[in-house]
Amino acid sequence: MxxxxxxxxxxxxxxxxxxxxxxxxxxxxxxxxxxxxxxxxxxxxxxxxxxxxxxxxxxxxxxxxxxxxxxxxxxxxxxxxxxxxxxxxxxxxxxxxxxxxxxxxxxxxxxxxxxxxxxxxxxxxxxxxxxxxxxxxxxxxxxxxxxxxxxxxxxxxxxxxxxxxxxxxxxxxxxxxWPGLERKPTKARTRVSCDVDNPFSFTGSLPRTGRRLLGDVLKRRALKLAIRNLRGNWAARRGNHDLDANWNSLDWIMDVNEEAGRSVAFYFIPEPSDPRFDRSTSLDDPRMRGLLRRIHDRGHEIGVHPGYSSYTDPSVMARSVATLRRVLGEMDIEQAQLGGRQHFLRWQTPTTARLWEDNRLDYDSTLGFAEQPGFRCGTCREYPLYDLEARCPLRLRERPLILMECSVIAERYLDLGYSDEALKMMHELRETCYLMRGNFTMLWHNSHFDNEADKKFYLSLL
Incomplete structure (x- = not known):
């Protein structure tokens, strides 16, 4: 009917x-x-x-x-x-x-x-x-x-x-x-993603490394962390990443999600666009090629994380997508779809969506607010986007972002730290998505596992 x-x-x-x-x-x-x-x-x-x-x-x-x-x-x-x-x-x-x-x-x-x-x-x-x-x-x-x-x-x-x-x-x-009416059945799910902004902890300049170590001691009051980072930095400069938390977190994320029966979408910056904010490692680096191979072979997803300046720049966006497609092609990695998320969640309506559409991307998962978790689009369901200027629907689909870890934890945003209130807020968002039989789309950066509480929070949300 x-x-x-x-x-x-x-x-x-x-x-x-x-x-x-x-x-x-x-x-x-x-x-x-x-x-x-x-x-x-x-x-x-x-x-x-x-x-x-x-x-x-x-x-x-x-x-x-x-x-x-x-x-x-x-x-x-x-x-x-x-x-x-x-x-x-x-x-x-x-x-x-x-x-x-x-x-x-x-x-x-x-x-x-x-x-x-x-x-x-x-x-x-x-x-x-x-x-x-x-x-x-x-x-x-x-x-x-x-x-x-x-x-x-x-x-x-x-x-x-x-x-x-x-x-x-x-x-x-x-x-x-019409009491006999039936609707499409839906099932709640958790979508886990990771923006790999910094695959390595210790790739910065010596002054930047020094500032980080001072922050460990003076701001975070974590002397053990400072010592570990000092040792890790020394080892990394000699090609040993065994003490690199950012790098090790990537395999840990895959391990725990596989145990939970989930796959993870990992989004990479293929082309740096602004040296202040894009600190990625080239996807042609042998270490990155090895990582991409592990992600794919273990059944996880590889996606694009266009750099800071890409959200309104057609050339930067096109180069970013082309580079990722080239690398995946050279590695014979085939995926059913290619999607991702904008770096820094930078988004301009409708310009950014149009750039994604023009580059034949299948889905975006940018639309959450950086400083507040929640339902920016008013839904926890995937849906097609609409071009308000051209007045037509797009093929591009949106997977709204419900929770980014730093929105709740970071001092620059809600500043709830690792408190009971922070964990409660995260779980309430998840429970709300499940109540509505929707998708709890969660972003946790691989560079946000310095604190053991990060792992505790993360595991509880899986």
Missing amino acids: TFLVETPVTFAPERDFILEVLFGEFLGLSWRRVSNDRKDISVILGGQPGEIRLPDGLFSSQEADWLTVGSMPESPLSQWDTRDLAQDITLVDPILPVIYGDRSPVAHREGDTIRLPLDIFGSAFFMLSRYEEAVRPDRDVHDRFPATASLAYQAAFLKRPIIDEYVEILWAAMQRL
Whole structure:
């Protein structure tokens, strides 16, 4: 059976995109859209009585307001107590922020018609397309859209996969009208990744090494670590990496994930683009070739981690992808897909996605905030990206990043260190993804295992 969705005539490409994501990808349901002269949205199931009606928010914007502040959600957001629809909906909390919808949200049922106070489709498009990032000018020192500028942070739903919850609202309404309906089954999973920014601990200049040792003693108050690093540096300069924590962590990551029945995606910087931030080792280095071989032979994934300047630079991006493809080709390493993540999580909507698309990459996993973990895109599901300027869907798929270890631990971000609060936050994010039967996508750098607590935290999340 096919759902018939009646909508106003405006923004047809955007409506078709989000209907395919929500109905087709997330729920696994067949749908067809028709346009007519109406102000709201109607959803009916072919040949069956019953109708769901929803307000039309974002897509009722004037053309002149598109991609301007005039089309942004009205703040503060309304809060809807969804228990007036049903008590058994899978939600993080029954009190749900309304991105676009009624200012006094209440669900109504009259006979075979349910009216929801929430513009599910416009709100989902807003979050999944990263609409606000193309509208708001806010940027941090690395030219990244900051978490604090996001609606999710300002309206206190960054720790909620809000669009996954909206889909559950839609599904709850469908079940009440058409109880025999079945959706696509999904299973929660943990996706583990590692950005190999620094494969070796001791490749820096002597002054940089000196600063690190001073930091071990004065800042981290870890004399044993300083001594170990001093010995490791001495050995590394003679070709012995047995004491190199960064290098040894790579095999340890594979070991523990294999024990847990998981594979890991390792992302490499193929072409340095800025000497201040890209300190990678050439993939033509025999040690790196050996590492790539081990990763592949052990059943893990190799991906691209384009350098600091690549996110808006077509030539840097193209060189990065071409270099990785060349190396993999020379090593006869074949993979079903090639994806990765931007270095420093630098991302410009829609420019960066377009660069990935142009270079025939299959998926990206950049979209999480550096300074805050959570649900930047409002979902823990994989989905196709949308080009807001060209007004068309991309082949490129997004795997939203939910947790980066330093977002929680590092002093420059939340600064929770290795506290119980830090571990609790990480586990709550994982549990939320599993509640929604989504993907807990976790990034832990191989260079972030100096502290034994790192391994404890990491193992507990597997």
